Amino acid sequence: MNAPTNVYASDRFLVGKALLYFTSIFVSLGVFIFGFDQGLMSGLITNHYFQAYFHNPSAAEIGTMVAILEIGALLSSLLVGWIGDHIGRKRTIRYGAFIFIIGGAFQTGSRNIIELSAGRFISGLGIGLLSAIVPVYQSEISPPDNRGQLACMEFTGNIIGYSSSIWLDYICSYMESHKSWRVPLGVQVVMGSILFLGSFALVETPRWLLDNDHDTEGIMVIADLYSSGDIHHPKAQTEFTAIKESVLISRLEGERSYAFMFKRYKKRVVIAMASQMFAQLNGINIISYYAPLVFEQAGWVGRDAILMTGLNSIIYVLSTLPPWYLVDAWGRRKLLLYGAIAMGIPLLSIAYVLYLNIPLTPLLVVILVVIYNAAFGCSWGPLPWLYPPEILPLSIRSKGTSLSTASNWIFNWLVGEMTPILQESIRWKMYLIPAASCFLSLGVVYVMFPETKGLQLEDMDSAFDDSSSIFSFHSSHHSARDTPNDATLTSGRPGAPRMESNSQLGENSRGITSLRDVVTPDGGPQVQPPTLDEILAYKAKQKQGGTSIRSFLSGSHRQKGTGESESLLG
Structure with a gap:
């Protein structure tokens, strides 16, 4: 970087x-x-x-x-x-x-x-x-x-x-x-x-892109929307980390059913x-x-x-x-x-x-x-x-x-x-x-009805008492020493979001099996935006592959198994 x-x-x-x-x-x-x-x-x-x-x-x-x-x-x-x-x-x-x-x-x-x-x-x-x-x-x-x-x-x-x-x-x-x-x-x-x-x-x-592991395209869209195209701008970097960490931690819940x-x-x-x-x-x-x-x-x-x-x-x-x-x-x-x-x-x-x-x-x-x-x-x-x-x-x-x-x-x-x-x-x-x-x-x-003005979407749980799974490391009221470990998350400590135990996660977590997959040992975010080399390689591949209206309609432009798409930018 x-x-x-x-x-x-x-x-x-x-x-x-x-x-x-x-x-x-x-x-x-x-x-x-x-x-x-x-x-x-x-x-x-x-x-x-x-x-x-x-x-x-x-x-x-x-x-x-x-x-x-x-x-x-x-x-x-x-x-x-x-x-x-x-x-x-x-x-x-x-x-x-x-x-x-x-x-x-x-x-x-x-x-x-x-x-x-x-x-x-x-x-x-x-x-x-x-x-x-x-x-x-x-x-x-x-x-x-x-x-x-x-x-x-x-x-x-x-x-x-x-x-x-x-x-x-x-x-x-x-x-x-x-x-x-x-x-x-x-x-x-x-x-x-x-x-x-x-x-x-x-x-x-960007939230749908990161939720579906299109991280390279996600940081590019975030930069285009919030920092005039500058992927290195602190606002783009922070926004990427905030969204991605909430995505990863929410996967610990495993389920997304109506029930x-x-x-x-x-x-x-x-x-x-x-x-x-x-x-x-x-x-x-x-x-x-x-x-x-x-x-x-x-x-x-x-x-x-x-x-x-x-x-x-x-x-x-x-x-x-x-x-x-x-x-x-x-x-x-x-x-x-x-x-x-x-x-x-x-x-x-x-x-x-x-x-x-x-x-x-x-x-x-x-x-x-x-x-x-x-x-x-x-x-x-x-x-x-x-x-x-x-x-x-x-x-x-x-x-x-x-x-x-x-x-x-x-x-x-x-x-x-x-x-x-x-x-x-x-x-x-x-x-x-x-x-x-x-x-x-x-x-x-x-x-x-609660008041929700001024809250980040990732911090909306602060207006409710439903034990949301979103724990935001970017929030001003959290610091590294406040970051809970797996034990406190699953123990039901007051104020901490409730998580399922590791054995209950199964395949729905998409590779996230523990909070340690999201944070570093000192409590900071493990999540990092794609590097410049990854972005340039993605753009080169996008130009080489091209796209068509038919591929947009069918969704056939996706690359299965890579977590990225060739031309979702449209």
Whole structure:
């Protein structure tokens, strides 16, 4: 490691913060697509050409057609735990985009409600992959000091997608033909194609690379993201050691099953799933999916209902900007507590105003919906996507996040399916249900949710009492003399992470049979980044071997048994 720092030069056009922010913004296209699809149908179901073509579908048919996307998303999000761990975060994004393209094409050419519903189901499969893996990707490339900001920027991308679809529906409503609904559906194909092609330029997350023993590529990506391509920079070296040591020590646990996840990290998984559940039960998709119907119920008719929805969406986008700064200043917990109150009161007020049914009702409903949406955009919008990948350790991050995202989709489906039916049957009383959920979520956050701002992902166990296996040698509060030995780790000493005994490790530890394989005799880290010679040899081999789109899709570019890949850098 005594080689001059200028011997190695990154091949990337962007490095450091430029690469970090570009990557974060680009992967946000995955959640932009999610938001676009949320708002898309809300404008189309009030389009008279759409209604005539599909023979004036009933409330139940509309609910099923809208909500079937959530069924597809639910199924695929349950698979993300395995897919994301097996093929990587980057290629999971790629496959999600490709599936979304197929679903969008199917919807655009649909001839009946069944074909349209089938297309939405296929799109849902793609959205389920994207909505689960993009937050994981985001959290794994973000530094702790602005991880919350980057996640909130990602959510802003989601709401920009929602707003874009509303305004596209409004503009296309002036087309006096069936293009007024087919064009918006066709735009999905364009957006999915951009994400699919752009995924070939993304970096894989360093945490996935090191967890899969792609150490040479891992240090190169870490250097590109955090130290402007300088592999010798102390920040790159420290980050590599911190991630790799947590990977190696977590292997002492041996298991990565769902049963083990619930046994060891039950509280974290429950918090992750509860955050997504309440995000839906608190009522957002009553507005996102059916805002024009909400405004029609209040007295706005036809195109005016879509216009009101579009104006509301602009304020919704603006409301997602304050969390960029507040989430890392105030913290996650405080935003959720204030948000639950600020959402519950407008929902109660909407029910009361609709009950009164006075001349001012249409205007008051618009104002209250805007207030509600703004409160959600500042709190329960972005944070349930930040919490799960943030609080879950690397060993079960993909699986845990897939379950939290599945929780989002199953309650998303429930809201999407029941809203038009409840609007038709109990009308104003429907808004009492999400209002009650808001106040219930207030209590749950107060009792269960810890504050996690500023913590390294590898140090997140300090916010919990679940005896995480991660013992960080890079943390400022640990020193060499504090480093436990195998005996103290397995003896259950208070404050020490619990480890399985060596005899219980078996083959799952991938060569790590004892804590002594991770630390030196004086308590320092055994883990060392690849040398410059190893990196240069890797790059030479990469240039010699080349790559192709087909090898990216198939994963055939991996070298089995070497622990490294030829061309995962993409």
